[in-house]
Amino acid sequence: MTADPIAPSDTFPVTVRNRVRRLHERGHYDREAVYAVLDAGMLCHVAYVFDGQPYCTPTMHWREDDRLYWHGSSASRMLRQLKPGVPACLTVAHLDGLVLARSGFNHSANYRSAMCFGTAGIVDDPEEKARALHGVVNRFFPGRAAELRATTGQESKATTVIGMRIEEASAKVRAKGVGDDEEDYGHPVWAGVIPVRTVIGADEPCPRLKPGIDRSEGLAAYREGRRLDEALLETQDLYAAAEALAGGR
Amino acid sequence: MTADPIAPSDTFPVTVRNRVRRLHERGHYDREAVYAVLDAGMLCHVAYVFDGQPYCTPTMHWREDDRLYWHGSSASRMLRQLKPGVPACLTVAHLDGLVLARSGFNHSANYRSAMCFGTAGIVDDPEEKARALHGVVNRFFPGRAAELRATTGQESKATTVIGMRIEEASAKVRAKGVGDDEEDYGHPVWAGVIPVRTVIGADEPCPRLKPGIDRSEGLAAYREGRRLDEALLETQDLYAAAEALAGGR
Numbered sequence: 001m002t003a004d005p006i007a008p009s010d011t012f013p014v015t016v017r018n019r020v021r022r023l024h025e026r027g028h029y030d031r032e033a034v035y036a037v038l039d040a041g042m043l044c045h046v047a048y049v050f051d052g053q054p055y056c057t058p059t060m061h062w063r064e065d066d067r068l069y070w071h072g073s074s075a076s077r078m079l080r081q082l083k084p085g086v087p088a089c090l091t092v093a094h095l096d097g098l099v100l101a102r103s104g105f106n107h108s109a110n111y112r113s114a115m116c117f118g119t120a121g122i123v124d125d126p127e128e129k130a131r132a133l134h135g136v137v138n139r140f141f142p143g144r145a146a147e148l149r150a151t152t153g154q155e156s157k158a159t160t161v162i163g164m165r166i167e168e169a170s171a172k173v174r175a176k177g178v179g180d181d182e183e184d185y186g187h188p189v190w191a192g193v194i195p196v197r198t199v200i201g202a203d204e205p206c207p208r209l210k211p212g213i214d215r216s217e218g219l220a221a222y223r224e225g226r227r228l229d230e231a232l233l234e235t236q237d238l239y240a241a242a243e244a245l246a247g248g249r
Numbered sequence: 250m251t252a253d254p255i256a257p258s259d260t261f262p263v264t265v266r267n268r269v270r271r272l273h274e275r276g277h278y279d280r281e282a283v284y285a286v287l288d289a290g291m292l293c294h295v296a297y298v299f300d301g302q303p304y305c306t307p308t309m310h311w312r313e314d315d316r317l318y319w320h321g322s323s324a325s326r327m328l329r330q331l332k333p334g335v336p337a338c339l340t341v342a343h344l345d346g347l348v349l350a351r352s353g354f355n356h357s358a359n360y361r362s363a364m365c366f367g368t369a370g371i372v373d374d375p376e377e378k379a380r381a382l383h384g385v386v387n388r389f390f391p392g393r394a395a396e397l398r399a400t401t402g403q404e405s406k407a408t409t410v411i412g413m414r415i416e417e418a419s420a421k422v423r424a425k426g427v428g429d430d431e432e433d434y435g436h437p438v439w440a441g442v443i444p445v446r447t448v449i450g451a452d453e454p455c456p457r458l459k460p461g462i463d464r465s466e467g468l469a470a471y472r473e474g475r476r477l478d479e480a481l482l483e484t485q486d487l488y489a490a491a492e493a494l495a496g497g498r
Binding site: 004035056089137140148155187191193216224 | 293304337338342393395434443448451458
């Protein structure tokens with residue numbers, strides 16, 4: 001966390017909306033815990049309500065301090081309804097392992113998840129939108145925005161960016177071995193954790209790439225075999241540092 | 250798909266709720282496409298609405314024909330509201346690659362996603378609930394339910410299973426290389442796909458495992474280094490075949 005005197009509280013308020021009820025010992029409300037889950041992911045799911053019907057939309061998110069951004073991936077009909085701002089819940093979850101216990105009841109999963117609540121709205125302000133379109137590239141690929149063919153006005157218009165300040169949030173983490181009932185440990189069945197992780201594969205360069213063009217330094221975090229969550233935490237740090245140097249927000 | 254004369258239509262109806270609007274060429278409505286995305290995942294996100302507030306809850310799902318099941322991972326206050334059945338949307342998404350184009354606008358991701366709409370309700374019927382609690386184990390770990398310490402009545406009571414028939418659904422898939430504007434291919438920046446995949450790690454046996462207890466055959470799909478989605482598709486097939494042999498549904 002920063003020592004900035006105007007930094008918001010290190011902990012999100014706990015309300016009826018974000019309080020972790022089931023297995024509450026797994027719940028966390030501090031920004032550091034919530035941001036660690038958000039920043040380690042590229043894929044999020046956003047819940048909206050339109051005409052009483054809930055929609056769970058997968059999309060890519062990025063974060064600037066306590067503000068989340070994502071691309072509009074729903075129908076324009078829905079996006080129009082977002083104009084005035086609508087309640088939303090953005091969730092990021094990482095599956096880290098399958099936990100095989102000696103009873104069905106104690107089977108579980110290791111995971112990290114964060115649920116964020118707020119009011120989602122379309123980013124209309126031209127300055128904030130330009131910053132967001134720059135951010136979506138540079139957050140994942142530090143320094144890349146300046147290397148690309150510049151964004152046209154028409155492209156900017158055709159892109160819908162949605163923003164939401166995190167009003168309340170909680171993180172939930174399970175990261176441990178099997179928890180069986182004491183009397184079950186003797187039961188003769190294999191028990192343990194089967195870990196899973198999301199990793200980066202070998203580059204697939206565009207077949208029309210001109211000879212002699214290599215990956216820029218900003219892509220260094222994405223190495224074959226590396227965990228994606230680690231690469232994303234690294235690029236988020238690089239991005240935040242570069243933004244701070246540039247005068248930041 | 251089956252040749253069963255009472256098999257439901259191979260295609261979900263397309264309505265205002267599930268029609269893919271943005272980049273509609275990526276949309277699919279056939280059961281095979283939707284089930285392929287659902288069955289390849291263990292982690293889903295469910296959107297509900299309570300008191301006008303949307304919630305996006307990550308949980309584990311499993312499928313029996315056109316019926317989805319998941320564990321209640323929300324507050325009991327919410328679960329009580331599920332009793333009569335509430336509209337829900339269950340989504341599974343797999344991130345398959347980061348697509349780096351020569352303009353910000355053409356950056357993308359490779360992914361497979363499925364959104365399923367229906368009415369979610371608590372599974373109260375004792376027979377359906379017992380079958381579901383057996384299913385949640387055997388669907389992921391074929392044959393394992395019979396090897397475990399039997400589930401007690403109290404455990405069954407303490408577990409909330411939520412079920413939803415898929416009324417409408419759509420799948421959306423992007424699985425290709427960079428799509429740049431024709432005039433941008435000469436722009437001197439690296440472009441291509443950085444693939445990502447979720448893989449299985451090395452077993453972490455429970456430290457209290459008795460000597461001589463090996464993994465059962467039903468865990469064969471989960472081998473170190475293998476893709477999780479492939480293992481999950483394999484176990485779903487094994488489960489469906491075993492259920493069909495046992496008289497099935």
